[in-house]
Amino acid sequence: MSTFVKNAWYVAAWSREVGRTLLSRTLLGEQVLLYRREDGTPVALVDRCPHKLAPLSLGELKGDHVQCGYHGMTFDCTGTCVRVPGQQNIPPTARVTAFPLVERYGAVWIWMGDPACADIGTIVDVPHYGDPDWGLVDNQYLHFRSNYLNITDNLVDPAHTTYVHKNTIGNAAGEDVGVKVEQGDAHVLAYRWIRNAPPVPLVQKMANFSGMTDRWQYYYLHLPSTSYVDFGCIESGTEPTEDNKDRGFRSFSFNFLTPETxxxxxxxxxHLRNYHAHDSAVSADVERLMTLTFEEDAVLLAYVQREQERTGVREYTRLGIDNAPARIRRMVERLIAQEAPLADKQGDARTTADACGA
Incomplete structure (x- = not known):
């Protein structure tokens, strides 16, 4: 059974990746073709000709249309075949699926489920995006050799930072600090405050704290797989208001996970930050340090995935820190169940509202 939620927006590519060259990418187990029309509008089609199943990405663009590189069948932006060389009639089966797209935050987002459910209002809000007082590092990409749910487990787990990321965003001061969990209709939040502690290496490098700090880690996971981390610190004993946090050391890291397989x-x-916002050298350093942090996760989770496949077991023991990951997996399971064909004994299909989770 697939672990993919189809009725959701996923990042298919950064906007700068999609142009007048045919781009093929595996998304949610499906091969997808991405390109731009001559007016700049992005297009996404199943990358598979319905004739002999040759990848359309091996063909070429003819204006806004895609010509298959095998027998020349040509498809428009809706996936409708508009030409079959050598014959006048076009079979009704000569079409490919087209997917809704929207561009936001410098990325092309794709909806691979029921198009009737594609509500752009469900794309997560990115605070301070476009704010000139906040520095931005974007267009970043890593490839993880792990199921996306192992990564969402990791992204609502502040406790692992003490051990996995001790060279960047963690230190020993957080070892015995518990994690609190809150749950909404479409998100889970895991968070903790580490008070009266030395600043972590990243803060030591980028900020100018003279003494102990109070540090927060707020890990949000918006279903099915968009994560953002509100991370920062203030002088120890400072009242933790939003204004004081914005005046301290603060960043928002957004992680858009799109299952490949x-x-x-x-x-x-x-990554957005409120420190040294206009310093390109700091941006380069943040990019390097955050990439190091995520690569530390990637290496560890690749081993986790390997052992899960070898043993057929996800985990033998559950800990208190697994509260948030367990909630997310249950919520994802419910979304997948809503999308599965729901038929009663008479074989009646579900309604669109059921499929969209209404």
């Missing part, structure tokens, strides 16, 4: 994941990310 059941065992691999596209990991798109961007």
């Amino acid at each position: 059941e065992t691999t994941t596209h990991y798109f990310w961007l």
Whole structure:
């Protein structure tokens, strides 16, 4: 059974990746063709000619249309075949699926489920995006050799930072600090405050704290697989208001996970910060340090995936810190169940509202 939620927006590519060259990418187990029309509008089609199943990406663009490189069948932006060389009639089966797209935050988002459910209002909000007082590192990508749910487990787990990321965003001060969990209709939040502690290496490098700090980690996971981390610190004892946090050291890291296959994941990310916003050298350093942090996760989770496949077991023991990951997996399971064919004994199909989770 697939672990993919289809009725959701996923990042298919950064906007700068999609142009007048045919781009093929595996998304949710499906091969997808991406390109731009002559007016700049992005297009996404199933990358498979319905005749002999040759990848359309091996063909070429003819204006806004795609010509298959095998027998020349030509498809428009809706996936409708508009030409079959050598014959006048076009079979009704000569079409490919087209997917809704929207561009936001410098990325092309794709909806691979029921088009009637594609609500752009469900795309997560990115605070301070476009704010000139906040520095931005974007267009970042990593490839994880892990199922996306192992990564979402990791992204609502502040406790692992003490051990996995001790060279960047963690230190020993957080070892015995518990994690609190809150749940909404479409998100889970795991968070903790580490008070009166030395600043972590990243803060030591980028900020100018003279003494102990109070540090927060707020890990949000918006279903099915968009994560953002509100991370920062203030002088120890400072009242933790939003204004004081914005005046302290603060960043928002957004991680847009798009399943590639059941065992691999596209990991798109961007990072916003309130410190040294206009310093390109700091941006380069943040990019390097955050990439190091995510690569530490990628290496560890690849081993986790390997052992899960070898043993057929996800975990033998559950800990208190697994509260948030367990909630997310249950919520994802419910979404997948809503999308599965729901038929009663008479074989009646579900309604669109059921499929969209209404």
